[in-house]
Amino acid sequence: MKQLKVANIGMKFGMSHVEGAMQYGAEIAALCDCNEENLQFAGERYNIPAEKRFTDYKALLKTDIDVVTVAVPDRQHRQLSCEFLRAGKHVLCEKPLALTREDLQAIIKAEDESEAKFMVGQICRFTPAFEKAKQLIDDGVLGDLYFVESEYAHDYMKLCDNWRADPLRHGVIGGGCHAVDLLRWLAGDPQEVFAYGTHRLLPMVSYDDATVAVMKFGENLMGKVFVSTGCKRDYTMRTVIYGTKGTLICDNTSPTMTLFTVDEEGVTKQAQTLPVEVNNHNAGKEFAVFADAILNEKPVLTDAREGAKTVAVCLAIVESAKTGKPVNPDYVF
Numbered sequence: 001m002k003q004l005k006v007a008n009i010g011m012k013f014g015m016s017h018v019e020g021a022m023q024y025g026a027e028i029a030a031l032c033d034c035n036e037e038n039l040q041f042a043g044e045r046y047n048i049p050a051e052k053r054f055t056d057y058k059a060l061l062k063t064d065i066d067v068v069t070v071a072v073p074d075r076q077h078r079q080l081s082c083e084f085l086r087a088g089k090h091v092l093c094e095k096p097l098a099l100t101r102e103d104l105q106a107i108i109k110a111e112d113e114s115e116a117k118f119m120v121g122q123i124c125r126f127t128p129a130f131e132k133a134k135q136l137i138d139d140g141v142l143g144d145l146y147f148v149e150s151e152y153a154h155d156y157m158k159l160c161d162n163w164r165a166d167p168l169r170h171g172v173i174g175g176g177c178h179a180v181d182l183l184r185w186l187a188g189d190p191q192e193v194f195a196y197g198t199h200r201l202l203p204m205v206s207y208d209d210a211t212v213a214v215m216k217f218g219e220n221l222m223g224k225v226f227v228s229t230g231c232k233r234d235y236t237m238r239t240v241i242y243g244t245k246g247t248l249i250c251d252n253t254s255p256t257m258t259l260f261t262v263d264e265e266g267v268t269k270q271a272q273t274l275p276v277e278v279n280n281h282n283a284g285k286e287f288a289v290f291a292d293a294i295l296n297e298k299p300v301l302t303d304a305r306e307g308a309k310t311v312a313v314c315l316a317i318v319e320s321a322k323t324g325k326p327v328n329p330d331y332v333f
């Protein structure tokens with residue numbers, strides 16, 4: 001099997017992609033960051049020689065690398081993704097795919113016109129607890145779902161002195177996209193959302209720092225997302241899935257999950273506690289899945305359209321909280 005040559009761009013959160021690619025066994029052909037200090041730090045940490053370190057990503061467009069990972073501020077996802085796709089490089093880009101419909105559309109177009117593959121890093125689809133939840137649903141253990149809820153609670157008090165305070169980077173899109181994407185993956189596409197928001201905790205941003213949205217997925221299936229980026233607690237993505245035959249309570253930061261099932265009469269049995277690995281940034285699995293799609297000509301589950309649909313729901317939630325009206329997410333790109 002060909003060894004993939006990888007360039008990793010953005011050396012903060014993007015260092016997790018270096019580790020993911022290394023775990024998989026790819027060759028780290030280049031590290032890139034426009035900030036020399038961050039570049040040097042990562043270069044030394046991963047023992048990447050100076051000639052493979054770049055401050056300008058454009059220098060990588062004409063090299064023989066196969067894959068780039070893009071972990072730069074969200075507003076730049078469009079530019080870098082489109083340029084590398086046009087250069088024929090496979091792109092693994094961080095979430096959220098983009099912040100506006102125009103940018104989402106541009107990335108989808110570049111993906112459609114390229115021979116290369118594109119993946120948006122919706123990492124929750126590789127979180128062990130959520131993978132297990134998906135498996136229990138698919139195996140019918142929970143019966144038919146009727147209510148799904150997920151929350152993204154993460155204290156951004158020290159994270160909003162930069163591009164995260166961009167008015168377009170509403171917390172529901174920036175971080176809440178994890179919870180929205182998870183529910184879309186587990187329960188399908190919501191057809192209508194209705195949301196409320198409050199702004200009490202993060203004075204440095206212009207958008208709400210807490211939002212609750214209820215959702216209608218289809219006949220007899222509803223959901224809820226709660227996003228709090230000002231919360232006073234540890235990071236959590238507590239998720240509860242209610243089905244006609246059972247209920248599952250899980251989290252990306254807990255070593256156990258709770259499963260309720262029923263006896264022959266449909267009565268709830270004693271809860272089972274299931275152990276689960278805590279790995280809320282499973283970059284190794286994420287990279288391995290993308291590499292498999294590239295090398296074995298498989299479709300990418302979270303391609304640009306899929307990433308765009310998740311942002312479409314987030315945009316609908318933001319609009320609903322602003323207007324006080326229900327909104328139907330627009331999935332047509």
Ligand SMILES: NC(=O)c1ccc[n+]([C@@H]2O[C@H](COP(=O)([O-])OP(=O)(O)OC[C@H]3O[C@@H](n4cnc5c(N)ncnc54)[C@H](O)[C@@H]3O)[C@@H](O)[C@H]2O)c1
Binds near residue numbers: 011014076123162
């Ligand atoms: N999947 C997750 O859970 C998760 C977690 C954190 C961040 N992210 C995403 O990762 C991306 C980066 O976030 P972060 O927290 O690392 O941000 P950050 O601001 O801490 O770091 C960004 C890095 O990219 C560099 N950079 C910026 N523009 C560049 C360019 N044009 N070329 C080369 N380098 C450039 C900066 O110098 C910096 O080192 C964002 O899209 C964010 O949403 C995802």
